[in-house]
Amino acid sequence: MGQKMNMPAYADEPIYGWACEALSGGLNLADLEYKLSDNQSPNVLNMWYKNRTLCKRNGQAWYSAALGADVLAAYTKLYKGMFVVHAGTRIFTVSRDGKTITERMNGLTAQGGSFLLFANKLYYRNGAEYVVFDGSTCARVMPTVPNVVINRAPDGSKGDATDPYNLMGAGFSNTFNGDGTTTVYQLTDTGLDAATVTATVGTAHYTEGDGNFSVDRAAGKVTFSTAPGAGQNNVCITAYKTAQDEINSILHCRYAATYGGQNNSRIVIGGNGTSTFFISEPLDPAYFPANNDFTVANNSGDIYGFGEQYDILCVFLERSIYGLSYEFAESKGMFSTVCINPNVGCDMPGSIQLVENRLVWCNSYAGVHTLVSTQIENERNVQPISRNINGNVARPGLLQEQGLVTAISCDFDGRYWLCVGGYAYVWDYGVSPYSYSGDTDADALRLSWWRFDNIVGRALCEDDGTLYIWRQNRMVRFQNDFEDFGGAIHGIYQMPLRNFGQNDYLKTVIECWITVRADTASRIRLKYITENDPNGEYDTEDIIVPSKMWKGFLWNAFQWTVINFAKSFRRKPNKKKVFLFGILLENNEESRDLSISAITMTWRSAKKIKS
Structure with missing residues (x-):
């Protein structure tokens, strides 16, 4: 975090220092630039905080051939060694290495749906069809005859x-x-x-x-x-x-979850245009009994998805959340519903994830939220967590993106990804886990959100620590390099404008030091920004770090490892009599990182501001 410290004096004028050595605060579009915390940024793109260093996000590379139609939905995990996807009117599987594409079924309606794993079979519903895939055969589910x-x-x-x-x-x-x-x-x-x-x-x-x-x-x-x-x-x-009306009430449901009993032995479905959801018989996803339906919210609105938190299955409507609970009594299972929150819901079904045992989701009217408690007695059980990235007309962010209701998401490697409009908004909860203190704004303010561009996706999936995204009709793999499809990733990081704790003095910025990692190739352009020059002025000399990979053998571990060195580069901004000062660092070259470990600078008071 930033700090103010005394430095050696020159010519009887004290020199002060400012430093930020943990650039982990992420993007903040909500507050004025000079009000941001030292570790936050008013403008950061394609960067994240990884291994205690700010660096470019992972690059993207094509992984599979084209499917012949745009992807509408995909299973989020590997199923029996294959990726399973609905594209156009067909269901395909893609081999784990991305090289073999096999058509499994044709004749589906070309609208997206959701996959669900149940009893070792993969079920898919898209609001028109209900099919099952067992790893070799894909067919419509045949209804049980009671x-x-x-x-x-x-x-x-x-x-x-x-x-x-x-x-x-x-x-x-x-x-x-x-x-x-x-x-x-x-x-x-x-x-x-x-x-x-x-x-x-x-x-x-x-x-x-x-x-x-x-x-x-x-x-x-x-x-x-x-x-x-x-x-x-x-x-x-x-x-x-x-x-037919009853059959349609089941077939038109787009979302499903497993719930009930000790082992989630039932399937719960909803999203047919009403606020009614249906529960299957135990261990029988082809049987939805006529007496196993529940209507919430006085039959107003639609269901947009489900999410289980502890022993409660949350049912999301656009402006409310209901909870389904289960208990076994008198030799039979009993279900009941209760309203968890009557004011906040979810109209972005692809945004629902369970993050560190708390449900996280987004809606198009207020942004990302988390469920603090499933108890209705807690009137503040739903808390907003995206205030830093929601944006506004002057500084567009998440809520200004087009097509919010089609957003997709995943929980991967300690980060919550929300992809929409060609951007990914990523909450690094490994760096900044959510903790409820009762101060809604402060709890959300300290969360680290990052924004990536060129993330165009229809569905996300993962396998063995690797994240994939379906981009129109092809599969893309995220990998540890600094290129998107062989081209550059534009990395930007701007430190917040600082007045260095003096509101009544103009300052002269003397020197700054940019500390970078020395084991990745980097070229960093520096732009100095002041209140007099908000567009900034580039330094005449870029920071250049050649690619040097130092390796040493660890005899006790019998493996090679990379030893990461840091190096500081000094620059002289020569900005005199300024009230606010900041630095923007950027790189837009393929195969080059934008590595920033710390920013340090010295300054002295220049002139007291007269009222």
Whole structure:
């Protein structure tokens, strides 16, 4: 952090020093430049704080061939050694090395959705289709056919209700007690579909059209050519009746999560244009019972996603958050819902991540938030954390980006990435973890946010410590170099304008020292900025660091390692009688870093400001 310290005097005029040796504060667009902390920046691009040094972000390189259509969604992890992606109307897999692309399914609607791993299979829903991939075969999910009644009399006069109807399918079964004389069996439903009816009598299996029975679809009756024998639950008839509105309520859901029980044994889905969500049967993602639906917020608004924090599944609406809880009592699972926050929600479904056991998400009207507590009693359980980067008309930032609702995100290597509009806004929570103190602004102020450009993506995924992004129809890998696709990464870092703690004096800046790493090739241009020259003036001499990789063998570890050296470069800004002073450092050359470990300078008072 910055500090003010006495320096040796020259000609009876005291010389003071200013230094910042941890440039970790990140971007701050919210506050006036001269009000920023010493380690923050009003203008930083494509830089992050890594290994206690400010340096350029990782570069990008093409990793796979083109898919032939733009990517709409991708699974965030490697699945059975493959990347899985929805592009156009097809689902593809891409081999781990990026070289082999295999089409797995065609005929999907070209709209994005979400993948979910459940019971070692990968499920995908996009608001129109619901498919499953097991590593070799990709197909539409076939709805489970529930047995809705047992012990039913042939005439339908009695029976015991069992399983609810399946909202996602038309099929249902009735199980009867045969009496040995009756040939006509009355089903629970009339107006049946044209789908083939089947029956099992004892151990014999019959299919409509084989001469063993006929069907009166309008009346919902099945007439056997020979009366089934007497027995308990020895006659089972399966028929179909489509309730398209109910089926659509399931198929149109775009978001899913696992929840319930000790091992998250159910799938919860939502996002069909209403505030109703649905819960599957345990361990059966093809069965959404008719009595397992919950409506929140008086059926107003839509659901934009789910996120689990501790034992609560949060349901995100645009302007509110509800919590789903589960408990097992009296030999059955019980679900209940409660409003967690009635004012703040999420309309950016791709932004939801679990970061250090706290949910983090973004909305288009107030920025990034975190969930401090799932207890409704805590009225401040949702806290904003992006005040530094939200931006405004004068200094555009996150909330001025186009297409916010299509943002994508990930939690990778101690950083929360939020990508939108060709930029990535990255919170380094490894450097600045969130801690709730009750002071909302102060808690958000100290978080380190960074902004990268040229980050164009449809989906993010990771594998074994490497981050990938799908850029239109090709996969891109982030790698430890200083190039984007063979070109330069434009790195910028501007220290905040400083008055050096003296509000009543003009100053003369004498010297400055820029400390850089000596093990990466760098060329740094320096621009001096004052209140009289806000556009700045370049120094005539750049800082140049040739590429030198020093290696030494560690006998006790039996591995090679890089020993990182630092080197300071002195410059003389020669800025006299200025009130505010700052330095902008930049580099826009391929294969060159912008490495800054510390900034130090000396100055003396020049003239007292008269009112």
